[in-house]
Amino acid sequence: MATATMSPTTDFIAREDAWGAHNYHPLDLVIAEAKGAWVTDVEGNRYLDCLSAYSAVNQGHCHPRLLRTLVEQASRVTLTSRAFRNDQLGGFCEDLAQLCGMEMVLPMNTGAEAVETAIKAARRWGYRTKGIPDGQAQIIAFENNFHGRTTTIVGFSSEPAYRAQFGPFAPGFVLVPFGDLDAVRRAMNANTCAVLIEPIQCEAGVLMPPDGFLPALSALCAEQQVLLMADEIQTGLGRTGTLFACDHEGVTPDVYILGKALSGGFYPVSAVVSRREVLEVFGPGSHGSTFGGNPLGCAVAREAMRVLHDEALVERSATEGAWLLEQLRTLRHPAIKAVRGRGLMCAIELHEAARPYCEALQTRGVLCKETHSTVIRLSPPLVVAHDDLVWAVEQLRAVFDEQDR
Numbered sequence: 139m140a141t142a143t144m145s146p147t148t149d150f151i152a153r154e155d156a157w158g159a160h161n162y163h164p165l166d167l168v169i170a171e172a173k174g175a176w177v178t179d180v181e182g183n184r185y186l187d188c189l190s191a192y193s194a195v196n197q198g199h200c201h202p203r204l205l206r207t208l209v210e211q212a213s214r215v216t217l218t219s220r221a222f223r224n225d226q227l228g229g230f231c232e233d234l235a236q237l238c239g240m241e242m243v244l245p246m247n248t249g250a251e252a253v254e255t256a257i258k259a260a261r262r263w264g265y266r267t268k269g270i271p272d273g274q275a276q277i278i279a280f281e282n283n284f285h286g287r288t289t290t291i292v293g294f295s296s297e298p299a300y301r302a303q304f305g306p307f308a309p310g311f312v313l314v315p316f317g318d319l320d321a322v323r324r325a326m327n328a329n330t331c332a333v334l335i336e337p338i339q340c341e342a343g344v345l346m347p348p349d350g351f352l353p354a355l356s357a358l359c360a361e362q363q364v365l366l367m368a369d370e371i372q373t374g375l376g377r378t379g380t381l382f383a384c385d386h387e388g389v390t391p392d393v394y395i396l397g398k399a400l401s402g403g404f405y406p407v408s409a410v411v412s413r414r415e416v417l418e419v420f421g422p423g424s425h426g427s428t429f430g431g432n433p434l435g436c437a438v439a440r441e442a443m444r445v446l447h448d449e450a451l452v453e454r455s456a457t458e459g460a461w462l463l464e465q466l467r468t469l470r471h472p473a474i475k476a477v478r479g480r481g482l483m484c485a486i487e488l489h490e491a492a493r494p495y496c497e498a499l500q501t502r503g504v505l506c507k508e509t510h511s512t513v514i515r516l517s518p519p520l521v522v523a524h525d526d527l528v529w530a531v532e533q534l535r536a537v538f539d540e541q542d543r
């Protein structure tokens with residue numbers, strides 16, 4: 139291929155493919171700028187972002203308030219490490235604990251690190267509070283889970299692509315079918331310290347538990363003295379039309395695991411939020427992270443929480459999401475198997491591969507990424523304008539019409 143005939147897009151892709159590891163299968167557009175719900179590629183084409191970086195940019199791309207906070211904080215102090223204190227950490231923990239109705243916060247950076255932190259907390263809590271024999275703690279998780287990519291976490295994944303040839307894996311995890319209370323009950327024993335659950339399994343294809351499952355699970359955990367740990371990294375902070383997906387069923391877990399939109403896409407900030415009793419198992423030296431709780435991340439995350447509140451993004455997610463779901467339900471095409479969603483986390487499940495539909499949507503200016511090969515997930519930033527959603531539905535309709543053979 140002669141360099142002279144390469145488009146900017148081809149050139150960027152060629153360099154990424156030559157020098158970067160191929161651990162993703164992205165759509166072939168190269169984004170150079172973004173604002174709100176829209177992104178612009180290196181050729182100047184505009185697209186409506188219906189993925190939102192897996193719900194990390196719920197507040198919209200490059201939110202001006204987050205940008206201002208980032209720049210202001212970056213010009214003061216960015217990193218102290220936890221060897222010293224900084225003037226942002228306390229306020230961040232206070233705001234987040236109050237948002238969650240909890241007592242304590244342990245900040246980390248990525249989602250997977252927060253999940254790892256919750257696993258450590260649950261095990262130590264189990265040894266100290268329940269008297270589980272050392273090294274015997276067991277955590278129940280669910281089939282089709284997605285909790286991140288560390289070796290411990292992929293060790294209890296049921297997805298071969300996430301696990302193959304990455305073992306040996308850590309013991310201490312049991313998998314049961316998502317939504318099967320009897321299976322959870324059977325899996326529980328005296329060594330069970332926690333149940334780890336996504337209240338909606340987004341990566342698995344936006345799978346909802348049966349009605350009543352979460353409250354029953356919560357009651358079972360309370361009865362058996364087992365921590366209910368909700369991984370709300372993707373579902374939390376308004377994505378599903380309530381602050382947390384657990385709220386749909388009136389459930390308060392013992393532990394919230396948060397990330398992604400916690401910092402509105404500016405900076406990786408994650409956290410475990412729980413009661414004092416749980417997070418106090420960590421004493422000095424027992425856990426840590428060089429960047430966890432850094433002042434830059436804390437400042438941005440505080441502002442990101444305020445933006446959610448000030449712009450009523452949880453409410454927007456509920457109303458716009460309900461409208462979008464209703465529209466999606468009017469789509470008629472033999473390839474459509476099911477349509478489901480909560481808030482602005484919607485999905486169209488197909489009888490066939492979703493990738494060609496995502497590529498067709500891309501040519502019409504709508505960015506979606508297939509999940510689990512047959513599901514088109516629609517999760518635009520919560521700031522998306524209603525008219526933009528109307529337009530996106532028109533593009534979806536057109537794509538299904540075109541694919542009608």
Ligand SMILES: *Cc1c(COP(=O)(O)O)cnc(C)c1O
Pocket residue numbers: 192247248249250251253284285286287336340341369370371372373397398
């Ligand atoms: C994205 C995600 C994670 C992992 O977060 P990273 O920041 O990618 O490590 C964990 N759990 C859920 C439910 C997620 O969606």
